[in-house]
Amino acid sequence: MKCLYCGCTDRQACPSGCYWAAPEICSTCAAAPRAVVPGQLWRDVDGNARVFGVVRVDQVLYAVLARTRGKNAPRGRRPFIFPVESLRRGDDGWQRQQEQGRG
Ligand SMILES: [Zn+2]
Ligand SMILES: [Zn+2]
Known part of the structure:
Protein backbone atom coordinates (compact mmCIF):
# COMPACT_ATOMS: atom_id res chain seq x y z
CA MET A 1 0.00 0.00 0.00
CA PRO A 33 -4.17 20.28 9.35
CA ARG A 34 -6.95 20.31 6.76
CA ALA A 35 -6.38 16.66 5.91
CA VAL A 36 -9.27 15.07 4.05
CA VAL A 37 -9.78 11.58 5.46
CA PRO A 38 -12.63 9.05 5.24
CA GLY A 39 -15.09 9.36 8.08
CA GLN A 40 -14.95 13.15 8.29
CA LEU A 41 -18.04 15.27 8.07
CA TRP A 42 -17.95 18.31 5.78
CA ARG A 43 -20.55 20.91 4.96
CA ASP A 44 -21.41 23.22 2.11
CA VAL A 45 -24.44 25.38 1.32
CA ASP A 46 -26.51 22.26 0.53
CA GLY A 47 -25.83 20.57 3.84
CA ASN A 48 -23.59 17.95 5.34
CA ALA A 49 -21.67 15.28 3.50
CA ARG A 50 -19.50 12.51 4.83
CA VAL A 51 -16.19 11.51 3.30
CA PHE A 52 -16.24 7.86 2.26
CA GLY A 53 -12.93 7.65 0.55
CA VAL A 54 -10.20 9.38 -1.37
CA VAL A 55 -9.37 8.38 -4.93
CA ARG A 56 -6.71 9.45 -7.37
CA VAL A 57 -7.69 10.12 -10.97
CA ASP A 58 -4.99 11.31 -13.35
CA GLN A 59 -2.79 12.63 -10.53
CA VAL A 60 -5.66 14.54 -8.96
CA LEU A 61 -7.05 13.50 -5.60
CA TYR A 62 -10.79 13.48 -5.13
CA ALA A 63 -12.82 12.95 -1.99
CA VAL A 64 -15.79 10.60 -2.34
CA LEU A 65 -18.67 12.23 -0.48
CA ALA A 66 -22.29 11.38 0.25
CA ARG A 67 -24.93 13.69 1.68
CA THR A 68 -26.13 12.98 5.17
CA ARG A 69 -28.93 15.55 5.06
CA GLY A 70 -29.88 18.77 3.35
CA LYS A 71 -31.96 19.64 0.33
CA ASN A 72 -30.04 17.39 -2.03
CA ALA A 73 -30.26 14.34 0.18
CA PRO A 74 -33.77 13.13 -0.74
CA ARG A 75 -32.70 12.28 -4.27
CA GLY A 76 -31.00 9.17 -3.08
CA ARG A 77 -27.73 9.44 -1.26
CA ARG A 78 -25.67 9.08 -4.35
CA PRO A 79 -22.00 9.57 -3.72
CA PHE A 80 -20.19 12.29 -5.61
CA ILE A 81 -16.59 13.31 -5.88
CA PHE A 82 -14.99 16.67 -5.24
CA PRO A 83 -11.33 17.61 -5.58
CA VAL A 84 -9.47 17.38 -2.29
CA GLU A 85 -7.66 20.65 -3.00
CA SER A 86 -10.98 22.42 -3.51
CA LEU A 87 -12.27 21.09 -0.21
CA ARG A 88 -9.14 22.34 1.51
CA ARG A 89 -9.49 25.76 -0.08
CA GLY A 90 -13.13 25.95 0.94
CA ASP A 91 -14.42 26.26 -2.63
CA ASP A 92 -18.23 26.40 -2.79
CA GLY A 93 -18.29 27.10 0.93
CA TRP A 94 -17.00 23.69 2.01
CA GLN A 95 -15.97 23.53 5.64
CA ARG A 96 -14.97 20.70 7.92
CA GLN A 97 -17.66 19.97 10.49
CA GLN A 98 -16.90 18.80 13.98
CA GLU A 99 -18.95 15.77 14.96
CA GLN A 100 -21.68 16.51 17.46
CA GLY A 101 -20.90 15.18 20.90
CA ARG A 102 -21.11 11.43 21.10
CA GLY A 103 -20.36 11.16 24.78
ZN1 LIG B 1 3.42 7.93 6.19
ZN1 LIG C 1 1.06 9.89 4.08
Whole structure:
Protein backbone atom coordinates (compact mmCIF):
# COMPACT_ATOMS: atom_id res chain seq x y z
CA MET A 1 0.00 0.00 0.00
CA LYS A 2 1.12 3.53 -0.73
CA CYS A 3 -0.09 6.73 0.86
CA LEU A 4 -2.16 8.84 -1.53
CA TYR A 5 -0.85 12.06 -0.05
CA CYS A 6 2.82 11.59 0.73
CA GLY A 7 3.66 8.36 -1.06
CA CYS A 8 5.07 6.51 1.93
CA THR A 9 4.76 2.73 1.84
CA ASP A 10 4.80 -0.27 4.16
CA ARG A 11 8.52 -0.58 3.53
CA GLN A 12 9.32 3.12 3.68
CA ALA A 13 7.30 4.84 6.36
CA CYS A 14 7.39 8.55 7.13
CA PRO A 15 10.55 9.67 8.99
CA SER A 16 8.64 9.93 12.25
CA GLY A 17 6.96 6.59 11.69
CA CYS A 18 3.35 6.06 10.67
CA TYR A 19 0.59 3.51 10.29
CA TRP A 20 -2.43 3.23 8.03
CA ALA A 21 -5.14 5.53 9.35
CA ALA A 22 -7.40 4.68 6.40
CA PRO A 23 -6.91 2.77 3.17
CA GLU A 24 -3.99 4.44 1.38
CA ILE A 25 -3.80 7.28 3.90
CA CYS A 26 -1.09 7.16 6.54
CA SER A 27 -1.39 8.48 10.08
CA THR A 28 0.99 11.38 9.43
CA CYS A 29 -1.16 12.72 6.62
CA ALA A 30 -4.43 11.95 8.42
CA ALA A 31 -3.25 14.11 11.34
CA ALA A 32 -2.20 17.04 9.15
CA PRO A 33 -4.17 20.28 9.35
CA ARG A 34 -6.95 20.31 6.76
CA ALA A 35 -6.38 16.66 5.91
CA VAL A 36 -9.27 15.07 4.05
CA VAL A 37 -9.78 11.58 5.46
CA PRO A 38 -12.63 9.05 5.24
CA GLY A 39 -15.09 9.36 8.08
CA GLN A 40 -14.95 13.15 8.29
CA LEU A 41 -18.04 15.27 8.07
CA TRP A 42 -17.95 18.31 5.78
CA ARG A 43 -20.55 20.91 4.96
CA ASP A 44 -21.41 23.22 2.11
CA VAL A 45 -24.44 25.38 1.32
CA ASP A 46 -26.51 22.26 0.53
CA GLY A 47 -25.83 20.57 3.84
CA ASN A 48 -23.59 17.95 5.34
CA ALA A 49 -21.67 15.28 3.50
CA ARG A 50 -19.50 12.51 4.83
CA VAL A 51 -16.19 11.51 3.30
CA PHE A 52 -16.24 7.86 2.26
CA GLY A 53 -12.93 7.65 0.55
CA VAL A 54 -10.20 9.38 -1.37
CA VAL A 55 -9.37 8.38 -4.93
CA ARG A 56 -6.71 9.45 -7.37
CA VAL A 57 -7.69 10.12 -10.97
CA ASP A 58 -4.99 11.31 -13.35
CA GLN A 59 -2.79 12.63 -10.53
CA VAL A 60 -5.66 14.54 -8.96
CA LEU A 61 -7.05 13.50 -5.60
CA TYR A 62 -10.79 13.48 -5.13
CA ALA A 63 -12.82 12.95 -1.99
CA VAL A 64 -15.79 10.60 -2.34
CA LEU A 65 -18.67 12.23 -0.48
CA ALA A 66 -22.29 11.38 0.25
CA ARG A 67 -24.93 13.69 1.68
CA THR A 68 -26.13 12.98 5.17
CA ARG A 69 -28.93 15.55 5.06
CA GLY A 70 -29.88 18.77 3.35
CA LYS A 71 -31.96 19.64 0.33
CA ASN A 72 -30.04 17.39 -2.03
CA ALA A 73 -30.26 14.34 0.18
CA PRO A 74 -33.77 13.13 -0.74
CA ARG A 75 -32.70 12.28 -4.27
CA GLY A 76 -31.00 9.17 -3.08
CA ARG A 77 -27.73 9.44 -1.26
CA ARG A 78 -25.67 9.08 -4.35
CA PRO A 79 -22.00 9.57 -3.72
CA PHE A 80 -20.19 12.29 -5.61
CA ILE A 81 -16.59 13.31 -5.88
CA PHE A 82 -14.99 16.67 -5.24
CA PRO A 83 -11.33 17.61 -5.58
CA VAL A 84 -9.47 17.38 -2.29
CA GLU A 85 -7.66 20.65 -3.00
CA SER A 86 -10.98 22.42 -3.51
CA LEU A 87 -12.27 21.09 -0.21
CA ARG A 88 -9.14 22.34 1.51
CA ARG A 89 -9.49 25.76 -0.08
CA GLY A 90 -13.13 25.95 0.94
CA ASP A 91 -14.42 26.26 -2.63
CA ASP A 92 -18.23 26.40 -2.79
CA GLY A 93 -18.29 27.10 0.93
CA TRP A 94 -17.00 23.69 2.01
CA GLN A 95 -15.97 23.53 5.64
CA ARG A 96 -14.97 20.70 7.92
CA GLN A 97 -17.66 19.97 10.49
CA GLN A 98 -16.90 18.80 13.98
CA GLU A 99 -18.95 15.77 14.96
CA GLN A 100 -21.68 16.51 17.46
CA GLY A 101 -20.90 15.18 20.90
CA ARG A 102 -21.11 11.43 21.10
CA GLY A 103 -20.36 11.16 24.78
ZN1 LIG B 1 1.06 9.89 4.08
ZN1 LIG C 1 3.42 7.93 6.19
